[in-house]
Amino acid sequence: MSENGHTTNGAVKLTRKDFTSDQEVRWCPGCGDYSILAQVQRLMPELGIPKEKIVFISGIGCSSRFPYYMNTYGFHTIHGRAPAIASGVKIANPDLQVWVVTGDGDALSIGGNHFMHALRRNFDLKILLFNNRIYGLTKGQYSPTSEFGKINKSAPMGVIDQPINPLYLAFASRATFVARSIDIDPKHLSATLERAAAHKGSAFVEIYQNCNIFNDGAFKGFSEREVREDRVIQIEHGKPLIFGKDKNKGIRLNGLKPEVVTIGENGITESDLLMHDEYSTDPLLGFILGRMEFPEFPVPMGVFRSIERPSYENLLTEQVDRAVANKGAGDLEKLLHSGETWVIGDDGEQTNGHH
């Protein structure tokens, strides 16, 4: 071990405690954010990345207090704009591992534009969207993912906006990594975050997160332990879509429409079921899985897509390197003297120079 706590091969022997800041966590007791924070802090030492090379960047909202609780570099920015800051950070220093922590209001309402563009550019960012379907910090107004008709503080007669499906937005933006997990399933959440951390490029993880003050039980219908197996489907690459306590239910495609079937009934076998393919670059599978919403369908959890594409910062760095290779490293003297120049001598006489 060297002085700064690194082993000579660069690996870091750190613990969860090393990633815990000295600031008191101020979320409401019982908030789903605690579970996510715990999983992230547990995951950090496993990544083998020195903590000075990790940056947490957030916008505004309950979830955006996250960086204050991580003993890494952290930037609590302004509402919806964390991806913009993160883009600049990655361009300036591609070696940093940058996590963006955002919420449904932050990422999909005020920051919808930046969210979409960060994904399409494929900056190497880990974007964690805490989706609680409500505005918590401002005390209970509806969010862009609130259900149609929902009664709340700013819609006493019910929400008349259609909710956004964040997965659709991600696929429309050609995101290279798309996943979903939930606060109350730490094991699943931890595994999903680990996959996101390993992805090179924009890794988008939607995390269903319960706001026990303003939208308690938003995901209860399918997330509670007793019903989970029947109402959630774990999607895994190369495997058919099977769910249920008895592992006998599945998803079959009827044309382009998914439908729930029972294996063994009407001659249906596993081979009739939809096969999950994370590597598909075609967004169709993503849209099919994305439209599976409770209660009509079991809710898909896991990695929807994981494909490879060069990151923006690498492409830009490559252009800089290529410019240097083609034109030589910038020569300021030459640049200032470029174009048509002329010299006025001490005698006032002029001679014309060229490039």
Add this chain to the structure above:
Amino acid sequence: MSDLELESPSTHLPPEEVETVTIRFAGDSGDGMQVTGSQFTATSAIIGNDISTLPDFPAEIRAPAGSLPGVSGYQLNFSSRDIRTPGDEPNVLVAMNPAALKTNIKDLEPGGILVVNTDEFVAGNLKKAGYATNPLEDGSLAGYRLFKVAITSNTLKALEGSGLPHKQVERCKNFYSLGLMYWLYDRPMEQTIKWIDEKFAVRSKEIAEANKVALKAGFNFADTTELFTSHYHVAKAKIKPGKYRNIMGNEATALGFIAASHVAGRPLFYGSYPITPASDILHELSKHKNFGVRTFQAEDEIAAVGAAIGASYAGQIGITGTSGPGVALKSEFINLAVMTELPLVIINVQRGGPSTGLPTKTEQADLLQCMYGRNGESPVAIVAPATPGDCFNMAIEAVRIATKYMVPTFFLSDGYLANGSEPWEIPAIADLPKISINFRTETEGFFPYSRDEETLSRPWAIPGTPGLEHRIGGIEKQHITGNVNYDPDNHDFMCRLRAEKVERIANDIPPLEVFGQATGKVLVLGWGGTHGAITTAVEQMQEQGHAVSSAHLRYLNPFPKNLGEVLKGFETVIIPELNLGQLSVMVRAKYLVDAVSFTQVKGKPFKVSTLVNKIKEYL
């Protein structure tokens, strides 16, 4: 027109000597007037005249051909003496169609030279320009020296058999008119021929050839037909010894920031969203990636500044560039940089406002926006270049101040500076200001909001530095620790501290210089792109023996420390601005001086004569 060989300037007539000439080229926005004007400028600069230019183009890329809104103009002033403005009234107007004549004739000096393209004075075009009768025939132009030239048909004739399509051939007429003007003002064609070769070499050899033929045809037509009764020579200007090039403001801005990055030893990051009249800075910087420049065309103005702050947080020189409407969008992020005390340069190339306003015209009406246009107590530094070439110097200053004081710094340019050009003495790199950037690396005693005793700036501790992990954000910071803090006394203290930090920049900038005597009857105080007009007006008054001086602010926040003293030396202080009195508000508030605000918001620079008349009222 058989002889199209290049000849040396005419021997038919010896040219008359004149000191200063102002030409305006005007035509349809598709007629290539900007090219014609900039070529005349480049040649004039290279043969040793002093020059100053004013391009004037519509916001529409191609308004309907022949219409009044589609007229594009380029005015240049060239002289054998030191000049600082593009000239009040053109001595010569080249009008390529009736619409160009209609919109520009009122500016031509009485008795001025008027060259028109007669081919375009047909019924349809006359109607589009709102002429009931043909002005070339109804005697309405009797007060000018009118020269009627069939520019389009002469160009077509000269290019007969070129094999190019008719439309392409017709497009060469701007070079024909340039040729006419080269003869009239005794300019060599070599520079333009070389430029044509370089410009069109890749696209089409045939087009390059056609443009050269048109240029020479115009020149020879003027020479052989003795169209003009005389022609003129403008001798070389007496210019300070040195090496020069012609430079536009936006180009000087881009080069200045590259130079700043060079002297600071850190890469430049430029986040921007296309906007007139700032886009050329993005274009120029994007060409220089081999200097380590990273340009980022963001999804909007907000992301552009956000990414610049991100880059700055991670240790690069973070710059964002825009015009007033973009500054409005960026203001929340600028405040984040105020609160997190990160270096950031915001370029604002001002244009006519409010709202979309006059996108291609100049104005100085964003000073108070930059100074005060954010929520809370939000002190920032502001610098403003005085001339196109000065954009280079002030760009370096903006970076120096932003990085030394860890503060957002505005670089307040304007449309006139951005698109105007002048001969620029190329500085020696060794003479450039030094910018030393010291990232914090020492972990012992590190606090993110500890202070440098002299500058009050906080440490710049970039991600990747072991042992300095810390959190920053937009919530009020506790003094020293930087922790989130809502204590009333701490907030009061921090607001005052941020203000004091910006005030201390005054210890670190040059004193305001007075042009003329340090005391007298009238001081003309200006800032930004009005420098040329103010200085020329004041110089004229001084030559007439009046006790008039001027001073030009290149630092607007904080002001130079001696500004109060300078103001006290004069009976009257006149503050001319292209707004409704914004610097006046600031100067009156701070120094309690009863300054005279003299303003104009026409989208155009001041005329020297307008300023002279105003000054005379106070003598």
